[in-house]
Amino acid sequence: MTVTSIRPRSRADATPAARAAGGKIYTPYKYWFYLPAAVLYGVLFVVPTFASFYYSLTRWTLFDSKFIGLDNFRLFFSEPQLVKGFTNTLIYAFVTSGSKVVLGLLLAVLLTSRIVGRAYLRSVVFFPVLASTIGVAIMFTVLMNPERGLINGALGLIGIDGPGWLTDPKYALMSVALVDVWKGVGLATLIYIAGIVSIPREYMEAARVDGAGAWETFRRIVLPLSRPATVTVIILSLIGGLRSFELIWVMTRGGPGFTSDVIASVIYKQYQAGFYGLSTAGNVVLFLVVTAIVLPLSWFLNRKEVDM
Secondary structure (H helix, E strand, O other): OOOOOOOOOOOOOOOHHHHHOOOOOOOHHHHHHHHHHHHHHHHHHHHHHHHHHHHOOEEEOOOOEEEOOOHHHHHHHHOHHHHHHHHHHHHHHHHHHHHHHHHHHHHHHHHOOOOOOHHHHHHHHHHHHHOOHHHHHHHHHHHOOOOOOHHHHHHHHOOOOOOOOOOOOOOHHHHHHHHHHHHHHHHHHHHHHHHHHOOOHHHHHHHHHOOOOHHHHHHHHHHHHOHHHHHHHHHHHHHHHHOOOHHHHHHOOOOOOOOOOOHHHHHHHHHHHOOHHHHHHHHHHHHHHHHHHHHHHHHHHHHHHHHO
16 A cells, blocks of 8 residues: 655745745635625615715605706705804814814823822723713703803803804804813823823933923924824814714804804715705715815825934
8 A cells, every 4th residue: 555645835835926925825714704894884884985975966765866966066065054063164174183182282291290090090081081071061061051051150150251252253163162161181192191101211311311391391292293193183183173973063063153163064964855966965075075185185294204
């Protein structure tokens, strides 16, 4: 009886193509693991995205649609209410994202220093992130009530006549933005803390030996080396600000008038009124605005990080 020995394939046994690839034998097996994620991504994102682009060019209902070209977009940018919502979206996004970057960095520096109760303070700062957005909106709507709210009541005790935070057109949008910052700054702080604690301690010790003070250490070590955290906070907070809806809708419903409307709240109002094609066009505009701002900004910030 002849026994055939079994031995592993050597590089000499491989095909010329496999040898040219460094001896690795190509197999498509591993790529099948991408299939479930690809199917979900296609069904939940790609297909709805292309469908939205199509229906933004139509006047449609649940049972019928009529192709009208770019008329929805022309109407969108000709309506003062819609243009106001577009402008407010940009203002809101840049105010909230800028505030989260600055406050998050300052809080992270404080909460990575040697202070009493540091772990507890970290929990306190991060807690609003865990709270329900709707619950936070309702709570601050009560607190900012111009007549019975706790904020104006406290200001009245020191002789200050508090404004109508959510009822005065001059304050409504910025009041909601402040609540957004209060709720989201904890996440920015957490990201900055992770970035700061990852800085090698040797750098801090070398700066201390060289006689660098707190400001010099912050400016020359902490700020440059926490740049990846800064990029992450900017991108995440900017996307959140551009897409913000829940806080504004619960606290002001875009009012008074249209003074605190953003694109998302305008889109919702158009859906409520039955203008489905116009609201879909608004969704496409919002998608393009987020893409046009975030992608170049992300590329620019990450390129600068690599150059450094």
